[in-house]
Amino acid sequence: MLQEYLKAGFPALLLLTTEPARAEKIIPFDGHWRFFAWDCQRGIRLAGSSKILEEVRDPVEAINWLKGSQDTVLLAHNLHLFTDSVEVIQGIQNGAETWKSRGNCLIAVAPQIQMRPELKSIFTVLDLPLPDTEDLYALQQELGNPLNVRPNRKAARLARGLTEYEAECANALSLVKRGYFSSRVISQLKAQLIRKSGLLEVWEPEHLSNVGGLSQLKAYIKSRAKAFTPGCEHLPRPKGLLLVGIPGTGKSLSCKAAASILGWPLIRLDIGALKGSLVGESEKKIRQATQIISSFGECVVWLDELEKALSGVKSSGETDAGTTSGMFSHLLTWLAENKSPVLVMATANDITKLPPETIRAGRFDAIFMVDLPSQRERRDILKIMNARYGTKVPLEYAANLNGYSGAEIEQICRESMFTDLETAFHSVIPLSRTMREEIESLRNWARTRARPANTPDDEPEETRKIRTGPSTTPTVQ
Incomplete structure (x- = not known):
């Protein structure tokens, strides 16, 4: 050129x-x-x-x-x-x-x-473009040949987004620590790009075994992960998923688990934290953040509580001189036009507060409704909590937890470590009771506008109704 x-x-x-x-x-x-x-x-x-x-x-x-x-x-x-x-x-x-x-x-x-x-x-x-996969693979050959270490094409692919100097240091450290070109070491060193920028956060992915239920969402991510593997370039790559639902049902946890499914780093983009006091500073920061993500590649980007981050977009011209609107406009353009292998996972509790252009086709590949857990999912959650806290809540107790979210079930297990299970059960008031109207409204919206994320029960759906009053005292088996 x-x-x-x-x-x-x-x-x-x-x-x-x-x-x-x-x-x-x-x-x-x-x-x-x-x-x-x-x-x-x-x-x-x-x-x-x-x-x-x-x-x-x-x-x-x-x-x-x-x-x-x-x-x-x-x-x-x-x-x-x-x-x-x-x-x-x-x-x-x-x-x-x-x-x-x-x-x-x-x-x-x-x-x-x-x-x-x-x-x-x-x-x-x-x-000047950064080194591509072939350049990085050749760099591994140059470093590995004197030591009789074979190059690793996957590690070379993961090193995209690094400069030649950074890739050389990452590969050298990998040889010292592991004796071969390790994808994990490359990813850890690559995370320094995020830390040095000061604009993004690197989070530890959550293992899939720590997410109870949500089998339909997990199956969707696993099937789409194929599009990011070599030899499947003909498949359309998913750009992002929007998870809407009741607070405490595992939306954020699912975003962390998506990184585990793909084997990619998890990067959290906090739009609110990018807002600066100087004119044009916020717009500059969001551009820099998306540029870093695009060059980083092969990562899951976590946008938590998107409706709060974008609150005030409609009145931005009167309240903050158009700062929020400008950031929102760039984010939407990037979501639609980004070509890097990146999966955006966004969560929202109140879908009605999101601007309509956010959820149009082309921004997110699918919208999933994360509902209150079914009985089968509640049993899975109890298994996870018993293993995590060393509690012994009977799995049959899941039948008494109808209308409780995963976070509320976890709280009951935690409380039971200090008191008896019956007292712990009555100490937690579920959102399905205190916010019954809002949750029903969200469910009605999602019924024809979103995909279900949860694992269905074999039992009839009406058994999963929201509680409207105090429950009877459960019997511990």
């Missing part, structure tokens, strides 16, 4: 990359042009070499040096940090026409666009 710009006579290019050394290594090509590099400490040297040709450390002198050359490309490192100087600005403006006539090109190598208005019309912005 660079060759086309040089042939067209572009006098100045801005190459966006955080890998200046890699840029020097891969940009030069055999042909008509000679390639040199400049930085303010070493001066001018052959690109990709440490041999100094001329000790030209001043940026203005380096710009003038290019004027006296022909068919020459000069990669100028960190030149953007000197463009507040009027001498540098004037030197580039004066040199552009000369460079064009002599077949020269100045390539400013920088990590971001930071350019004075006087230079914007001169420079054309290009991106």
Whole structure:
């Protein structure tokens, strides 16, 4: 691609990359042009070499040096940090026409666009792509061959989103710790991208065995996971799932379990935490966050309680100068247009508070209703809680917990560690009783608009009715 710009006579290019050394290594090509590099400490040297040709450390002198050359490309490192100087600005403006006539090109190598208005019309912005899977696989071969360690294509694929330097460090650590190229070690090192950004959080995935029931949701994720495996590129990749339902029924837990099913890291995107006090800061942060996620690839993105994060979108112009609306607009565009292997898992307790454009086709592949657990699911939840807390609540007790959410069943098990089971049972008032009307309204909405996530019972559905009053005292077996 660079060759086309040089042939067209572009006098100045801005190459966006955080890998200046890699840029020097891969940009030069055999042909008509000679390639040199400049930085303010070493001066001018052959690109990709440490041999100094001329000790030209001043940026203005380096710009003038290019004027006296022909068919020459000069990669100028960190030149953007000197463009507040009027001498540098004037030197580039004066040199552009000369460079064009002599077949020269100045390539400013920088990590971001930071350019004075006087230079914007001169420079054309290009991106240096991060190493792809084949590049990363070749890097493993280079590191592993002297040690007789075979490369791991899965680990190479998981390393996408890392710079060459970061991938080399991750692979070297993997060899030291495991003696082979470990996908797990690569993922752990890759998580440093998230921590360094300060915009996202890395969470530990939840093992599938800790999620009771929800077999229809689990089956959906397992079947769609096939689309992310090599050789199945012809299958459409799911973009995201929206889980709506009653608080405490396992929506957030299911998001964590989805990462376990796919074997991917879990990244939490907290939209509210990205809001800043300066004008344009919030919109910039959401763009940076989605860029990091896209470059990270092969991860589950968790958006918890989406309706609260997007509250105030309709009145954003009057309340926060359009900040929330701008963040929301970018998020919707990213959800629809993102091409990276990423699965977005979003939760919502009140679907009616979400803007309608959020749930249209193309944003989320499916909307699941996570209802109160069926009796079969309640038995599964009791098994999990007994194993977690060492309690001995009889599984038959699930029949007495009709109308209780998973979180409420967990609370009963916890309470039973300090008192008898009967007292623990009566100490927890289920939401199905205190918020009966709201839950019925949500169920009515989901009946024709969402897929059921729960594991159905063999018994008739009417036995799962919401409690409307105090229950009779249960008998402990």
